[in-house]
Structure formats: structure tokens, C-alpha cells
Amino acid sequence: MSIAQHIINERFYGAKSHTIDDVDIVASQPCGDNTLAIVRINSTLYQLLVDADGKDVLPTHVAEVAASLGTWRPSAGAPENFPTGPFRQLGAEQSNSSFITENNDVIVKYFRKLEAGLNPDVELLSKISECPNIAPVLGYSETTIGNRPYTLVMAQKFIPGDNAWAYALSTTGSSFAWDAELIGQATRNVHTALAEAFPTAVVPASTIAQGLSTRLESLISQAPELERYRQAALSFYGSLEGDTHIQRIHGDLHLGQLLKTPDRYILIDFEGEPARPLDDRRLPDSPLRDLAGIVRSIDYAAHFDGEHTSWANEATALFLAGYGSIDDQDILNAYILDKALYEVAYEINNRPDWVKIPLEAVERLLG
Missing domain, CATH: 3.90.1200.10 (Aminoglycoside phosphotransferase (APH), C-terminal lobe)
Structure with a gap:
């Protein structure tokens, strides 16, 4: 597969002007007919679901990806399991990929560019769940790479607006x-x-x-x-x-x-x-x-x-x-x-x- 050939066309890939010198698959597992992977491109990690050609296809297979390669950590009082689909994508592809459950009660966000540490979206919102001006966190998925935690996915209450x-x-x-x-x-x-x-x-x-x-x-x-x-x-x-x-x-x-x-x-x-x-x-x-x-x-x-x-x-x-x-x-x-x-x-x-x-x-x- 040629991930380098396709990644430059993705909205979430922010280094389009840089030459891709190295592509290294850090972690992966089969996911239906595709491969769920954390990929290091040059020095940056990305979360992808790639087909046989190396093209990212996560938006059309999100129900199969579920909590991704990480451990699901539900918030207190939230359902224990990862939200079930089917899902529909929220708007156009952005720096991350967001999806809404069929009954419009949960929004799931897949972080595409990964950095070590608890993502602030999870960190901050988890501590202020009673604030009336935020969407409470229902849980998140986390994995460890090189002895450091990486946030892969988060779920929030979906608030239409x-x-x-x-x-x-x-x-x-x-x-x-x-x-x-x-x-x-x-x-x-x-x-x-x-x-x-x-x-x-x-x-x-x-x-x-x-x-x-x-x-x-x-x-x-x-x-x-x-x-x-x-x-x-x-x-x-x-x-x-x-x-x-x-x-x-x-x-x-x-x-x-x-x-x-x-x-x-x-x-x-x-x-x-x-x-x-x-x-x-x-x-x-x-x-x-x-x-x-x-x-x-x-x-x-x-x-x-x-x-x-x-x-x-x-x-x-x-x-x-x-x-x-x-x-x-x-x-x-x-x-x-x-x-x-x-x-x-x-x-x-x-x-x-x-x-x-x-x-x-x-x-x-x-x-």
C-alpha cells in the first residue's frame, strides 16, 4: 500500500508542502477488509484506517473501528461500552473526524494527528461536566506508545445547534x-x-x-x-x-x-x-x-x-x-x-x- 501517495490529499494532514521521507507503521490490526493503523509520517503520528491501496477510509467504516486501537475509558455515570452505530459524519472532513449516532444523542471524534499526553478536549471537559455551556464527555480511548499515553477517540453528548x-x-x-x-x-x-x-x-x-x-x-x-x-x-x-x-x-x-x-x-x-x-x-x-x-x-x-x-x-x-x-x-x-x-x-x-x-x-x- 502507498500511504504517502494518498495522505497528502487528506484535510487532516497538515504538512502538504513537506517531502515525505519516511512512513512507519507503529501499530496496526485488521479491521474488516482494511487496516487500522497508527502511522509515523516523518516524525508525526497519524491515526488511519487504510484500504489495500493505502487510502484512508475511516469515514465510511467508523462502526467497524469503534474504540480504535486503544482501551475505552467511560466517564462516571456513562454507558460502559463504546457508542454503537450506525453513524453519520458531521460536516466535511476537518483536522479530526467526527460522527453522530443514528439517534442523535452522541458525537464521536477520532483524533487524526496524535501527540503524547491526554488531549485537552478530554482533559478539560471531563473536569467541568456540570458546566451548562459545554458538551459533557462520555468516554475516551487511549493507548500507550513509547511509555506515553495517546488519546485516540472521544465521545460526547451531542447537543444540536x-x-x-x-x-x-x-x-x-x-x-x-x-x-x-x-x-x-x-x-x-x-x-x-x-x-x-x-x-x-x-x-x-x-x-x-x-x-x-x-x-x-x-x-x-x-x-x-x-x-x-x-x-x-x-x-x-x-x-x-x-x-x-x-x-x-x-x-x-x-x-x-x-x-x-x-x-x-x-x-x-x-x-x-x-x-x-x-x-x-x-x-x-x-x-x-x-x-x-x-x-x-x-x-x-x-x-x-x-x-x-x-x-x-x-x-x-x-x-x-x-x-x-x-x-x-x-x-x-x-x-x-x-x-x-x-x-x-x-x-x-x-x-x-x-x-x-x-x-x-x-x-x-x-x-
């Missing part, structure tokens, strides 16, 4: 402010639950500034066009004063990570920024990073098609009002700047037609 990004774009001619306030309340509830379930700390603003400055250098290396903002951004970060508290957070929060239900918003996908190593994503960070993610996402929704600019400022204000008190507005603005700079680098390299949106935000923030 509309994607908040799509909903925001559907509000042409009307305000998104009421929904933005609900999103603020939901984000506060989740942050409060995480602060109660995991350790918190207080760090000087200079620590935050150093992290943002380091990231700026990385972004400039990816997009040299950002060089003209270096000094102003470093000056902005260097002016931060005081202390701020850190805790476990969502880590990659934007409107696409929220579901709108009839009475509240649900936060989903607690894995953090996929480009960051898992060990980094599990570190405490400022809740203001999550707020900055939503502020920037509202700005994108308001400006990306030019039909929603009228509610951008109102929605941002109501989102922050719904969240409640904020440690430090200057630190929040620094995180917003960091996010906008990241977006500029991303859009230059992926969607240059969109780069105007974050560029305008950068220039507003830097005056």
Missing part, C-alpha cells in the same frame, strides 16, 4: 449584539468552571509581554511583511504593567467554536491552537486570550463580506459586557493585537484577498 459563525453571517440587516452577550456569558461560565477545576496563578504582565514578543518574531519569520509593525508592537507589549491571572483556557476560541442552541451557547473543540505542540496547549494562559479570539472573530464576521459592519462595535461591547469584569484592558488589547498579527501572517500565506481585514485591525490598535 447552529454554528455561531454561520449564524452571525445570516444576521444581515439585524444586530448580533444579543447573541454576543450570550457568548460572553457562556465564556465566563466556562472560564469560571475551569478555574475551579484546575490550578490558577498570578504572573507579572512582563511575562505575558515576553511571550507575545517571542511570538511576534515567529510571525515575522513567516510573513516578512509584518516587519514594519515590529517596533510599534514591541513597544505596545513592553508598556504592559501590573499582574494578571492565568489558568486553563479554551485556547483557540472563535465563533466557529460555538454552537447556538435555543437558550444558550455551547463551546466546543477544546484542543487549543492546532499548530502549537500539545504540551504548550496544556499550559495555563490568560483568559483574555480567549476573549481576544472572539473579539477578532466578531470583527471578521462583520467585515469579511461588507454586509455586517453596522453591528461590529455593538456586538463587541455586548460580548465584553456579557463576560463581565476584565483584569486589564491593555493586556486584552495586546492579545487582540497578537491575534490580528497572526491573522495577517495566515492570510498572506493562505488567503491574500482577506488580509485587509486583520491589517486594518493592526493599524487601528497601533494607531
Whole structure:
């Protein structure tokens, strides 16, 4: 089979520009007419179900894969066994593969790119199951490779809802402010639950500034066009004063990570920024990073098609009002700047037609 030939066409494979030098099957077992495998491609592990040609076919055989190559660990009070199918795939293939049971009560997520350690999606949600703004974890599958645990699959209660990004774009001619306030309340509830379930700390603003400055250098290396903002951004970060508290957070929060239900918003996908190593994503960070993610996402929704600019400022204000008190507005603005700079680098390299949106935000923030 030629896994290398087919993997480059998969949405979950994020190294398409790199030459594949090595493919090593770390673990495998027959699964019907196919092979369930954990495969090391160059230095990264992936979970695949491959046919005789080496093409991934997991989406059409998920009922056969079940808990994959790992040990199923049900949550307290949840059914002991892995959810039974049949399943239907949730939307298009993304960085992971998600499926819903036939009676719409459980969603199963197969992690495709594997990293050592308990996946934050499982780790965080398992500890805040009583929070009304998350989908509780029903169980997960875990295996050991090289004496380290790897999360393969998780199951959650399925909560039907509309994607908040799509909903925001559907509000042409009307305000998104009421929904933005609900999103603020939901984000506060989740942050409060995480602060109660995991350790918190207080760090000087200079620590935050150093992290943002380091990231700026990385972004400039990816997009040299950002060089003209270096000094102003470093000056902005260097002016931060005081202390701020850190805790476990969502880590990659934007409107696409929220579901709108009839009475509240649900936060989903607690894995953090996929480009960051898992060990980094599990570190405490400022809740203001999550707020900055939503502020920037509202700005994108308001400006990306030019039909929603009228509610951008109102929605941002109501989102922050719904969240409640904020440690430090200057630190929040620094995180917003960091996010906008990241977006500029991303859009230059992926969607240059969109780069105007974050560029305008950068220039507003830097005056």
C-alpha cells in the first residue's frame, strides 16, 4: 500500500508542502477488509484506517473501528461500552473526524494527528461536566506508545445547534449584539468552571509581554511583511504593567467554536491552537486570550463580506459586557493585537484577498 501517495490529499494532514521521507507503521490490526493503523509520517503520528491501496477510509467504516486501537475509558455515570452505530459524519472532513449516532444523542471524534499526553478536549471537559455551556464527555480511548499515553477517540453528548459563525453571517440587516452577550456569558461560565477545576496563578504582565514578543518574531519569520509593525508592537507589549491571572483556557476560541442552541451557547473543540505542540496547549494562559479570539472573530464576521459592519462595535461591547469584569484592558488589547498579527501572517500565506481585514485591525490598535 502507498500511504504517502494518498495522505497528502487528506484535510487532516497538515504538512502538504513537506517531502515525505519516511512512513512507519507503529501499530496496526485488521479491521474488516482494511487496516487500522497508527502511522509515523516523518516524525508525526497519524491515526488511519487504510484500504489495500493505502487510502484512508475511516469515514465510511467508523462502526467497524469503534474504540480504535486503544482501551475505552467511560466517564462516571456513562454507558460502559463504546457508542454503537450506525453513524453519520458531521460536516466535511476537518483536522479530526467526527460522527453522530443514528439517534442523535452522541458525537464521536477520532483524533487524526496524535501527540503524547491526554488531549485537552478530554482533559478539560471531563473536569467541568456540570458546566451548562459545554458538551459533557462520555468516554475516551487511549493507548500507550513509547511509555506515553495517546488519546485516540472521544465521545460526547451531542447537543444540536447552529454554528455561531454561520449564524452571525445570516444576521444581515439585524444586530448580533444579543447573541454576543450570550457568548460572553457562556465564556465566563466556562472560564469560571475551569478555574475551579484546575490550578490558577498570578504572573507579572512582563511575562505575558515576553511571550507575545517571542511570538511576534515567529510571525515575522513567516510573513516578512509584518516587519514594519515590529517596533510599534514591541513597544505596545513592553508598556504592559501590573499582574494578571492565568489558568486553563479554551485556547483557540472563535465563533466557529460555538454552537447556538435555543437558550444558550455551547463551546466546543477544546484542543487549543492546532499548530502549537500539545504540551504548550496544556499550559495555563490568560483568559483574555480567549476573549481576544472572539473579539477578532466578531470583527471578521462583520467585515469579511461588507454586509455586517453596522453591528461590529455593538456586538463587541455586548460580548465584553456579557463576560463581565476584565483584569486589564491593555493586556486584552495586546492579545487582540497578537491575534490580528497572526491573522495577517495566515492570510498572506493562505488567503491574500482577506488580509485587509486583520491589517486594518493592526493599524487601528497601533494607531
